[in-house]
Amino acid sequence: MHRLFGGFLAQNRADKRAQQYRSLIRREAEIGGKLFGPIPQNGRREFFCLDQHTWVWHEEWVDSQGRHHAVTTRYDVRPQGVFKAQDGQPYQRLSLEETRHFRKAMTLYYERIRAELYSGVAM
Numbered sequence: 001m002h003r004l005f006g007g008f009l010a011q012n013r014a015d016k017r018a019q020q021y022r023s024l025i026r027r028e029a030e031i032g033g034k035l036f037g038p039i040p041q042n043g044r045r046e047f048f049c050l051d052q053h054t055w056v057w058h059e060e061w062v063d064s065q066g067r068h069h070a071v072t073t074r075y076d077v078r079p080q081g082v083f084k085a086q087d088g089q090p091y092q093r094l095s096l097e098e099t100r101h102f103r104k105a106m107t108l109y110y111e112r113i114r115a116e117l118y119s120g121v122a123m
Helices: 002-036 096-116
Strands: 044-051 054-062 068-078 081-086
Touching: 002 044, 002 054, 002 096, 044 096, 081 096
Parallel strands: none
Antiparallel strands: 044 054, 054 068, 068 081
């Protein structure tokens, strides 16, 4: 019985850590989405670092005819360069200009989340 209870506690701790991680990612995504100006009414924008090599940009909006649109772009940082894929399409290498913009966005992202979410925490 004791092992069962210990297993339950370990699973509960793991669930809590996973929930905290998801909450932080959601908050980072929200902060990242605001880096590029105001989000239109009835819209949603997220930009975040998923892991050491993966970044995600997601945007949703409603056009003037009331149609809902959503675009998700996944950026893969590789030794050979930065590649992006949009909505399930194959990966394409970023141009030099796109790479510069992406690097600037990464820098702004880290500055903003450090200031707004992790101030006082070593990153």
